Amino acid sequence: xxxxxxxxxxxxxxxxxxxxxxxxxxxTFRRLRDxxxxxxxxxxxxxxxxxxxxxxxxxxxxxPELFSNLPHFQIVVGAEFGDSxxxxxxxxxxxxxxxxxxxxxxxxxxxxxxxxxxxEAALGPIVDxxxxxxxxxxxxxxxxxxxxxxxxxxxxxxxxxxxVPREDWSMLYEWSCAVVTPxxxxxxxxxxxxxxxxxxxxxxxxxxxxxxxxxxxxxxxxDLVSLLARAEVDGRPIDPHVLASxxxxxxxxxxxxxxxxxxGGLHALIERPAIWDETAANPSKIEAAAEEFLxxxxxxxxxxxxxxxxxxxxxxxxRKGETLALFYxxxxxxxxxxxxxxxxxxxxQPNPHLAFGIGEHSCPGAHLARIEIRVMLGQLLSRMExxxxxxxxxxxxxxxxxxxxxxxVRYAFKKH
Ligand code: HEM
Numbered sequence: 001x002x003x004x005x006x007x008x009x010x011x012x013x014x015x016x017x018x019x020x021x022x023x024x025x026x027x028t029f030r031r032l033r034d035x036x037x038x039x040x041x042x043x044x045x046x047x048x049x050x051x052x053x054x055x056x057x058x059x060x061x062x063x064p065e066l067f068s069n070l071p072h073f074q075i076v077v078g079a080e081f082g083d084s085x086x087x088x089x090x091x092x093x094x095x096x097x098x099x100x101x102x103x104x105x106x107x108x109x110x111x112x113x114x115x116x117x118x119x120e121a122a123l124g125p126i127v128d129x130x131x132x133x134x135x136x137x138x139x140x141x142x143x144x145x146x147x148x149x150x151x152x153x154x155x156x157x158x159x160x161x162x163x164v165p166r167e168d169w170s171m172l173y174e175w176s177c178a179v180v181t182p183x184x185x186x187x188x189x190x191x192x193x194x195x196x197x198x199x200x201x202x203x204x205x206x207x208x209x210x211x212x213x214x215x216x217x218x219x220x221x222x223d224l225v226s227l228l229a230r231a232e233v234d235g236r237p238i239d240p241h242v243l244a245s246x247x248x249x250x251x252x253x254x255x256x257x258x259x260x261x262x263x264g265g266l267h268a269l270i271e272r273p274a275i276w277d278e279t280a281a282n283p284s285k286i287e288a289a290a291e292e293f294l295x296x297x298x299x300x301x302x303x304x305x306x307x308x309x310x311x312x313x314x315x316x317x318x319r320k321g322e323t324l325a326l327f328y329x330x331x332x333x334x335x336x337x338x339x340x341x342x343x344x345x346x347x348x349q350p351n352p353h354l355a356f357g358i359g360e361h362s363c364p365g366a367h368l369a370r371i372e373i374r375v376m377l378g379q380l381l382s383r384m385e386x387x388x389x390x391x392x393x394x395x396x397x398x399x400x401x402x403x404x405x406x407x408x409v410r411y412a413f414k415k416h
Pocket of ligand 1: 158303359363364369
């Protein structure tokens with residue numbers, strides 16, 4: 001057994017303040033991949049093993065019996081659930097097989113490429129509406145790309161799939177942000193701690209969807225709220241708390257991550273005008289660009305697992321009950337898998353990034369997210385000139401999801 005190594009790795013790998021200030025700690029991730037791919041980070045309230053290589057994350061994700069999603073599925077600094085009287089969400093991310101599969105399949109059937117064929121056709125008009133609203137305000141000007149494009153689009157798509165009334169979308173968006181990035185003071189109410197903000201927002205989402213489900217459970221609606229409200233597992237309706245948690249996960253999963261993939265990818269293209277032009281001139285490259293958006297931005301920084309028995313990885317002794325953080329943000333820059341990982345390239349084929357995770361819990365929304373990115377990018381490239389930054393972007397105050405909070409740009413619609 002090797003000694004637990006000390007490399008002088010600091011809070012930059014998990015502290016939201018560092019992520020907000022400097023972005024992803026790629027230099028530290030590179031050192032960890034090279035020198036200590038299974039690294040004990042004991043400085044956190046929840047100490048964890050940092051897993052930073054692509055191959056190791058795949059290996060761990062494919063063994064859900066040995067590496068459980070309970071009790072911690074992610075390292076959330078300063079706003080952990082579970083230390084108060086409130087009940088934590090019980091989503092499918094917090095389930096292990098075989099229970100996990102029975103609940104997951106209730107929605108995963110809705111997200112296959114075949115099932116989503118009609119959805120793809122519906123997304124064009126949603127993007128068109130967003131861009132046309134902007135165009136009718138002014139054909140050129142200054143906007144925050146996150147506020148006007150990257151955030152409202154995924155929110156519109158998931159709200160449409162859940163058939164949520166339009167007037168509630170912005171409220172759901174606020175709650176969703178507070179659940180995922182409660183450390184950000186903008187999503188907290190006055191005097192509220194991050195922990196309290198997260199609980200308040202999740203409670204609000206439970207109540208909101210609890211009511212909708214009650215209204216729809218006897219109807220014949222085809223939306224995701226109705227589908228789950230009527231669903232049975234092992235011959236029984238879903239427990240109300242598990243049901244409410246499912247809706248919370250869909251709103252949060254469908255919203256933050258796609259927003260961050262869009263904003264992270266667009267940021268990369270704005271910094272690389274030649275790639276913007278190349279993709280605009282060759283729409284057949286949009287698919288490759290969308291994959292590179294995902295690798296480049298890696299919207300989910302890390303997910304966690306807990307060892308269910310003593311085990312060993314790269315000679316490091318992992319004890320039963322210890323937490324492992326799978327750093328997708330590092331895996332997606334792993335030189336062992338991606339040539340020139342710090343270059344944004346349209347010729348990565350295949351592009352085996354782990355932005356959606358892999359294995360038992362891999363993202364069921366992956367295909368939907370891919371379509372969203374492609375449709376949005378296609379319309380932006382065909383209708384708009386390249387964006388230009390007007391001010392430095394700001395980043396999210398979070399180390400579980402990552403990305404830009406604002407992207408202030410100058411825009412112009414193409415002249416017909
Ligand atoms: C770019 C967009 C997205 C990214 C980067 C992303 C990423 C992820 C990741 C990393 C996981 C966990 C994987 C693991 O632990 O192995 C996950 C799980 C999940 N995602 Fe996504 N996601 C995205 C979009 C979506 C969308 C659009 C939806 C739904 C509409 C969605 C719903 C879910 C659900 C329900 C899970 C839990 C799966 C399970 O535990 O079995 N995601 N996602």
